[in-house]
Amino acid sequence: MDNLYSLDLIQPSEYPFVGNEAFNLSQLLQRDYPVVPGFVVSAKALWEFIAILGESEPLLADLPSSYLYVDVDNPRQLQQVAQQIRHKIQGATLASVLASTLSEIAETTLAPATIFHPSLSMTSPGSGIEEDTGKTEVGRLEQPQIFSTLPDKILESYICPRQPSMELCLKQVWAELFRARSLFYWQRHSIGLQQLNLAVLIQPMWDAIASGTLQINQAEGYIQATWGLGTAWAKGEVVPDYYQIEIETGIVLASRLGRKTRAYGLCLEADSLSLTQNTVQAYLLSEEQQKQYTLKDKYLQQLINISQRLVADISPSFSLEWTLWQTSENSEPELQITKFSPQTGQKWDASQLRLEPSHHASKLAYYVGSTTSYGKLFTSLQVGSLPNVPKASSDSIGSNSSEYTVNPSMTPMLVRGLPAAPGRVTATAHVISGEGKNVSAILSGRILVAQSVSPDWLPGLKHVAAIITEQGGITSHAGIIARELGIPCVVGAAGITQIIETGESLLVDGGQGEVYRLGTKQGFPVEKLHGSGLREREAKVNFQASNFQNTFPIATQLLVNLSQPDSLEKIVGLPVDGVGLLRSELMMLEILNNLHPSQWHRQGHERELVERLAQLIVEFTVTLAPRPVFYRSTDWRSHEFPSLSGDHLVTEAEVNPMLGLRGTRRYLSDPASFDLELAALQEVYAYGCRNLRLILPFVRTVEEFTFCRRRVEQVGLTDNPDFQLWIMAEVPSVLFLLPDYVKAGVQGISIGTNDLTQLLLGADREQRQLETLVAGCHPVVKQAIQQLIEMAKEAGIPCSICGQATVQDPELIDLLVQWGITSISVDVKDVEATYQAITRAEQRLLLEAARNKSKGLGVKGQGENI
DSSP states (O other): OTTEEEGGGOOGGGHHHHHHHHHHHHHHHTTTOOBOOOEEEOHHHHHHHHHHHHTTOGGGTTGGGSOOOOOTTOHHHHHHHHHHHHHHHHHSOOOHHHHHHHHHHHHHOOSSEEEEEEEEEEOOTTOOGGGGTTTOOGGGGGSOOGGGTSOTTSSOOEEEOSGGGHHHHHHHHHHHTTSHHHHHHHHHTTOOGGGEEEEEEEEEEOOEEEEEEEEEETTEEEEEEEESSTHHHHTTOSBOEEEEEETTTTEEEEEEOOBOOEEEEEOOOOTTOOTTSOSEEEEEOOHHHHTSOSSOHHHHHHHHHHHHHHHHHTOSEEEEEEEEEOOTTOSSOEEEEEEEEESTTOOOOTTTOOOSOOOOOOOOOOOOOOSSOSOOOOSSOOGGGSOEEOOOOTTTSOSOGGGOOOOGGGOOOEEEOEEEEOOEEEEEEEEEOTTOOOGGGSOTTOEEEESOOOGGGHHHHTTOSEEEESSOOTTSHHHHHHHHHTOOEEEOOTTHHHHOOTTOEEEEETTTTEEEEOTTOSSOOGGGGOOTTEEBOOSSOOOOOOOOOOSSOOSSEEEEEEOOGGGGGGGTTSOOOSEEEEEHHHHHGGGTTTBOHHHHHHTTOHHHHHHHHHHHHHHHHHHHTTSOEEEEOOOOOTTTOTTOBOOTTOSSOOSOGGGSSOTHHHHHHOHHHHHHHHHHHHHHHHTTOOOEEEEEOSOOOHHHHHHHHHHHHHHTGGGSTTOOEEEEEOSTTHHHHHHHHHHHTOOOEEEEHHHHHHHHHTOOTTOGGGHHHHSSOOHHHHHHHHHHHHHHHHHTOOEEEESSHHHHOTHHHHHHHHHTOSEEEEOGGGHHHHHHHHHHHHHHHHHHHHHHHHTTOOOOOTTSOO
16 A cells, blocks of 8 residues: 555655654664554545545645635634534545555554554645655755644544554544644644645554653763553653663663652453543552562663664664563563654764664663763653652662762852742753843743842743742742743742852752752762652753543632643643633733833724734633633732833832732723723634633722723623623632622632732741741631632632642642632642642542431531531
């Protein structure tokens, strides 16, 4: 069959037809690397399928040669077109030759399952795949390729559990090209559909004994391993075992036993299993397995040998994923490479490949104190694939720890602060001190070191590797921004701008609140660079979308806090019921051009700003639809946005801006700016987005709310039946005025624990010396939260909660569920842990109710503590 390629026979000229992932694996397989043989359905097969289907389906008639003229800014049209195309593809019949070929593959494979991987390549604009037939040379691979810029998981793989599903699996992968999110991406990046060549790699699949990654960066390598399929470490549910190796000698410089309590395996027993159901299931590991390293020395040595061969054959830097599984054909488990990625920019060139591998003598030796610097940045692995590295145990690192040496001129080697955003990164410092705050001058991949961070720095912080500040607490803006961007952050590191100099090499441990100065020291204690249970990450990553699965549905809604459209990629696959807090100020910064909204109004550019803001909000509402998106209107605080010029309300520095002209009080003084936001929200509804809600911030009085409600009514938002108007419950007066707010038209409340805590306890959340008061959840704050939930229930309105309280005090979730909270909104990184905590809390509550019922007792009152 012309459109089917055997993985072990693919030639360099055939790259455009088989795509990046399949081509990389085929080149390894042909050089006798352990890769599972398979087949590739050519990219031509998809367009031939579309062409035939287009003869009877007008929507698909010119698809192979057009950009598919769809208005991606019209969410309703975009979703309708995407759904229609996918439905037509999935319901169509494959060509008989291809269908019979898939059937033959299914009949001859002995594996219990088959996995279908999308494998993409891209032709240059104006050229199609047919033009490359028989003419493509190796130089063709030097053209820009879409796989280097694609958001992770934009195209999904599918596991096929049995033969009848083979055709459906293939069509499901093809249909991935036409998802609404995919069409939006192609058009936004001016990529014509005819440029995209989507092949499908088909490989047999067995239940995994173990899996993990191997990352090589020049002379050093890093291996991580866990039991079962890679699902557990991709979801962050386990801390994988970790090894640092020296490539030239094959020596294991350090090893760390992970924390592994569960694993995932194939779920193929149910007869009714379909592709839309989960084909993997979790299982608990025995206590013995939890205490064991996943990799036996035999397989660890095999990975080291593979890494040495690849360095000699192909590239000094690369990443791969591996799986250890027991096939039916062999008595011993086999280690196989399941994915391979050369260093970014590295291209295969058959004329330059060194075909004779260079074998280095290897000997397993466990020691630390090597002069090889630790912590080279991971350049290819995704965040979800990177290791959580626990502290070293005495039996895993050797006994020569007394040989560490430290250069006295580098002291203090360790600077401690507060952990504000988890993760660990090694990079070069960029220090901003004094008045010079040119954030735009920070090079990509640097660690920002500053006295403090204000929200208007956000656009310049999107490319930094980590943030360290002298001032602020966990709920300061440095922490909030870092958690949103997914980068490590340490706050409250006293004197850090005086200790660190620009150009120094640092290791930032955001989970432990520690900053290590690396410099050029010799023999730095490797194990001291590893905090407990932390996620290693690189300075520049593509966030890996989660494949989170949970067999226990929850009744409490789980929402997420967002402000950046880029963060939408991070919630793909996460169990979120919507956006509970869309932070408007941070979201708007990049469209304001350093001008305050009031300045746009005075210059007569209101309409342009309204359209810009509406387009931003639409990205969230379309992605989440039909799930709700709660837009919190702007809460400008004068000290946080000094770069925005034209704010006529700020004539001099406020003595206490946290209690100054902010929230809805500002709207009374500057209604025009508030009206701009409302006009943008109405524009979003005009696009057809019905899932948008509005939350008013920092409402002090009922009169303030009434003023805002009238403006909302005037612009016509309340004419939309799905629209809801909420308030943030963060000023203590709401504890006494909530019934009056409800009478005035409040339809829901969201408890903002950060401001509520600081106002109840008189503790500025930006000051480190008061961190002990605002950390966790003070009993007074818990009482206030309980009162608000009960008052909301009595008034018949929903009650949500956001802020860091539920993260700092996980036991609070038990109480929130018992009290009857409607929804909980957290940062992206906390979604999965919060889901599990809600699951446990709801199950405990149900269990207690069942026990009380069996004893003839009533359920505990909602206001009582469990």
